[in-house]
Amino acid sequence: MNLQQPDAIRITLKAGREKPVLHGHPWIFEGALRTRPACGPEGAPAEVFDAGGTWLGRGLLTGSGALAVRLLTRNPDELIDDALFADRARRAWQRRQRIWEREPGARARTDAWRLVHAEADGLPGMVADLYNDVLSLRVGCAAMQRGLPAVIDTLRSLTGAREVVVQADSDTAGREALDAGALAALGTAPAAQARIRENGLQFDVDCGGGQKTGFFVDQRDNRARVAAYARGADVLGVYCYTGAFEAEAAAAGAKSILAIDRSAAALERAQSNFALNGLETPARFECADAPTALRGLRDRAQSFDLIVLDPPRLVGSEAQRPKGMRAYKDINLLGIKLLRPGGILASFSCSGLVSADDLLRAIAFAAADAGRTVRVLETLGQPPDHPVPLAFPEAGYLKGFIAEVE
Numbered sequence: 001m002n003l004q005q006p007d008a009i010r011i012t013l014k015a016g017r018e019k020p021v022l023h024g025h026p027w028i029f030e031g032a033l034r035t036r037p038a039c040g041p042e043g044a045p046a047e048v049f050d051a052g053g054t055w056l057g058r059g060l061l062t063g064s065g066a067l068a069v070r071l072l073t074r075n076p077d078e079l080i081d082d083a084l085f086a087d088r089a090r091r092a093w094q095r096r097q098r099i100w101e102r103e104p105g106a107r108a109r110t111d112a113w114r115l116v117h118a119e120a121d122g123l124p125g126m127v128a129d130l131y132n133d134v135l136s137l138r139v140g141c142a143a144m145q146r147g148l149p150a151v152i153d154t155l156r157s158l159t160g161a162r163e164v165v166v167q168a169d170s171d172t173a174g175r176e177a178l179d180a181g182a183l184a185a186l187g188t189a190p191a192a193q194a195r196i197r198e199n200g201l202q203f204d205v206d207c208g209g210g211q212k213t214g215f216f217v218d219q220r221d222n223r224a225r226v227a228a229y230a231r232g233a234d235v236l237g238v239y240c241y242t243g244a245f246e247a248e249a250a251a252a253g254a255k256s257i258l259a260i261d262r263s264a265a266a267l268e269r270a271q272s273n274f275a276l277n278g279l280e281t282p283a284r285f286e287c288a289d290a291p292t293a294l295r296g297l298r299d300r301a302q303s304f305d306l307i308v309l310d311p312p313r314l315v316g317s318e319a320q321r322p323k324g325m326r327a328y329k330d331i332n333l334l335g336i337k338l339l340r341p342g343g344i345l346a347s348f349s350c351s352g353l354v355s356a357d358d359l360l361r362a363i364a365f366a367a368a369d370a371g372r373t374v375r376v377l378e379t380l381g382q383p384p385d386h387p388v389p390l391a392f393p394e395a396g397y398l399k400g401f402i403a404e405v406e
Contacts, residue, residue, distance in 0.1 A: 024391030043143035070124035085147035092121040131194035135161035136213035227252040233305035243270025250281035257283035294334035333366035348400035
């Protein structure tokens with residue numbers, strides 16, 4: 001087959017390395033390549049062939065790291081152009097429309113949604129969240145910048161968003177910098193403020209100025225589940241960010257709240273979110289390193305009825321796995337020790353390389369070291385606006401457990 005994509009670079013895989021592509025996985029790593037022109041620029045279109053010369057797919061070259069190509073299509077008639085990007089964005093929007101249709105009252109419960117979930121919606125390395133009338137995008141690779149105009153125009157038209165914010169993902173910023181001038185030409189802003197509603201509460205979101213796209217929309221359902229255990233409880237929220245878990249626990253009737261995060265700006269927003277909702281539950285906000293703060297609470301013989309552990313990603317690569325898994329075990333050990341008999345532990349991981357079984361094993365080791373009996377009551381994950389293709393399980397990064405600690 002001849003190259004069909006204008007200006008495409010031909011890439012050939014080593015023998016036997018085509019199976020993930022045939023199964024639908026969108027990533028091709030450097031180690032799978034037999035040939036790759038050294039002059040290929042970041043974001044250049046690439047046509048991928050197996051060792052026998054059979055065409056496999058079409059994607060974009062990446063400029064750094066082990067990932068070589070992000071595949072966009074396995075349809076030989078589909079070119080990488082504005083029409084493709086606009087169609088992917090439109091289809092992503094239609095998937096969310098179906099969620100709203102299947103869940104009566106879903107749009108009344110919240111106006112903050114994930115509209116594009118990267119590879120899961122056929123737009124590798126790109127996420128887009130809608131916060132009321134602000135569209136906040138995060139791009140994980142400069143290669144995908146070529147698709148931004150079509151994606152932004154399509155989503156802006158479908159949502160009626162008044163402002164659009166675009167940022168480079170923190171893991172790639174500096175390594176794969178986005179063109180600031182090109183972004184400004186698209187009518188985007190470096191930051192914007194939005195006020196959203198979730199589960200009966202309101203939250204102010206700093207789009208472009210905080211973690212991820214500004215708010216953890218993936219924890220929406222989990223916050224409601226954890227709040228169900230909060231009535232009359234002394235609650236400790238660790239890695240609280242802007243206080244959404246803690247605010248929903250307070251609204252559910254918590255007796256007291258202690259919220260810990262190392263970001264002073266996040267804690268300031270958490271306090272303002274409490275004030276915004278008129279929450280009267282006594283609450284303290286402590287700026288501190290989480291493990292250090294937990295050890296201090298242990299040493300002072302503090303105890304709680306409900307503890308939420310929602311750390312940032314602790315395992316970002318296989319090389320980080322040993323250290324990261326020790327960190328998961330250690331914070332869960334400290335949390336378990338701080339719980340009163342019959343207390344509730346809500347423990348989460350957003351590390352894509354950490355499976356639910358991995359997290360459960362870390363909690364089990366922590367329980368054994370603490371000499372406490374722990375029973376899992378609920379297994380949690382991510383909501384349906386964060387879909388997980390079977391061919392790309394990496395999209396299912398969020399997992400959590402609600403457990404009772406004797």
